[in-house]
Amino acid sequence: MGYSMTLRGKTATFPDLKTLLAKASPLRAADELAGIAAESEEERAMAQYALAEVPLQRFLDEPLISPEADEVTRLILERHDPAAFAPIATLRVGEFREWLLREGDADRLRSIAPGVSPEMAAAVSKIMRNQDLIAVARRCRVVTRFRNTIGLPGRLSTRLQPNHPTDDPRGIAASTLDGLLYGAGDAVIGINPATDNLDQVHTLLSLLDDLIQRHDIPTQCCVLCHVTTTMELIRRGSPVDLVFQSIAGTEAANQSFGVDLGMLREARDMARAQNRGTVGDHVMYFETGQGSALSANAHHGVDAQTCEARAYAVAREFEPLLVNTVVGFIGPEYLYDGKQITRAGLEDHFCGKLLGLPMGCDVCYTNHAEADQNDMDTLLTLLGVAGCTYVMGIPGADDIMLAYQSTSFHDALYLREVLGLRPAPEFEEWLNRMGIFNGRNALADSCRQVPLLSDFAGLGEGAA
């Protein structure tokens, strides 16, 4: 079905829904690279007018990617909940924006989530300003649990990311300690390993598990290797808290990652059977990012942001503890500069929350993007206001393994200070008990004795 818009005698036509969505997307390099972006600012604005008129029901009637060709489309259609959809079923995209801003309180947003398809979320986000994305996401409540409670109002968690270029256990332990002493790590202590070597990953899992057990830290750990590697480690008896996997919004893109829905289901069930959570059994950790389907040549002509929202349909199938968009990692041919990264980060956080996910963001950039730490400060602050579930904590914001820049332990402290955001309650209590925090959501005076520090010498040598 075609779409068109006439304004002052000028008509723009769009042959189908995916073309309309692509042309209505705020400018980004990925859609230009794919050759599907609007040809002019005027065409983009007219596409947004036309998109606002599309009934939400249309996204169920006209799948962007055929269900015969794509298991993600099948998942989206099978899981769509008509009862949850009922309150918004008669709305058009433009009216849905107004409904979200006017009616969307925490309870209503939670109840419609199973009725919102990723394409509906993507569509409405394209006609929302940054402030709309922030205002609505802020009202969404998504709470998940494993060894602590993540996503409560007024809280911000952090992933402690202690990567090392050779996976040296002492180096990783040193960065982990640095992060804990700065109050980071309640979302997860998560290492990107340099290799997927089984013994190596087992060594790192054991190092983190030992640290968590020894100091009774109310958090969870993860080594971010391929899902099949993690499954093999579970079989071998490694201490696996969470199963990590990068996912995307099309079956073909997931195939390029070497995964499918069946494999993720099996991994989730294996991890749950370990019974390692103390307050909940959310065991999955997913990462996503706009442009991944395009980079795998698996986007079916669908724009980068809509593909990204479809990845969230994959994520929510498995009730994850954590999801984050690695928004600036992919490079300038997908998100060119700080402005595009900022917009994409807010869109991803909004869409993820609207679909009911515990959405965090790796606020980040590479050195060939037109971005710097000031852009990260801006996006970090906006996401803090938007109620982002968690952000990354990396020593000095400099990931020495992956060679990109993200947010630091200090950055999280800044956000806590200016917005009053506190860590997960169990973790906050631990920070206070350990003398790391001062009971007022801030670091204690460094002169105080911190038991964690005196224990480290043994840990560092023992792990070597």
Next chain:
Amino acid sequence: MSDRWDHLRRYTPARIALGRAGSAVPTGPLLAFQWAHARARDAVHLPWDVARFARRVQDRDLTPLILSTRVADRVQYLKRPDLGRQLDAESAQSLPGWAGSPIDVALIFTNGLSSTAVEVHGLPLLDALVRALGAAGLRLGPICLAENGRVALADPVGAALGARLSVIVVGERPGLSAADSLGLYLTYAPGTGRTDAERNCISNVRPPEGLAYDAAAAKLVYLAREALRLTASGVALKDDQPGHRLTRGPQGGTTQTIENGNPPD
């Protein structure tokens, strides 16, 4: 305010124990970060003086051949990786003239994402490669130099030269700690339709902190021989060289194949 765990810095090059001023980093680490980022940015955006590089190649009694990709400028290079993988029409026409003499290895240099890397390490690496490939009896064609190229440029160049293998030396994406790393990518039977999974990579060539020139050249000769023996490169060719397991990071480089969804450039 400094941190009481400064001594842990010896375990990692990560920016740990920075201390703080309120919640923020102190001024020293702030300036150090910005300096590192500035160097990385400069490495990305500095143009590469190809003509001067070509003269230095000629000084070595080697034959330089300057080629052009379809990339018009640096901004386009960053936004359009597809154009950096293709030769422009003139270069594409000029190459087949060389195909008369048999060539084992088509050797290509490009600045990639770091002109600094190819300026600093390009010529000494070239010397090491010429020595090692020559000693192995592998015949080189002209030394191809292309500004703003991507890894897969190795395919049209290698194919046009009729080479059995192509090797492209590329400036790697600068990180904060290293803005001058070179990577080498080897492809067996280069040509249209090759994927990144069919290439082998040697990364982090950057002495003295990274991999040394001679070590990189020796590893390349090993991979080249194995590729010719197996008539394949990439995932089919595992680095199984005894006693030469390279470590990753500050003291070495890596050899690796390229995973899907993880573009090499």
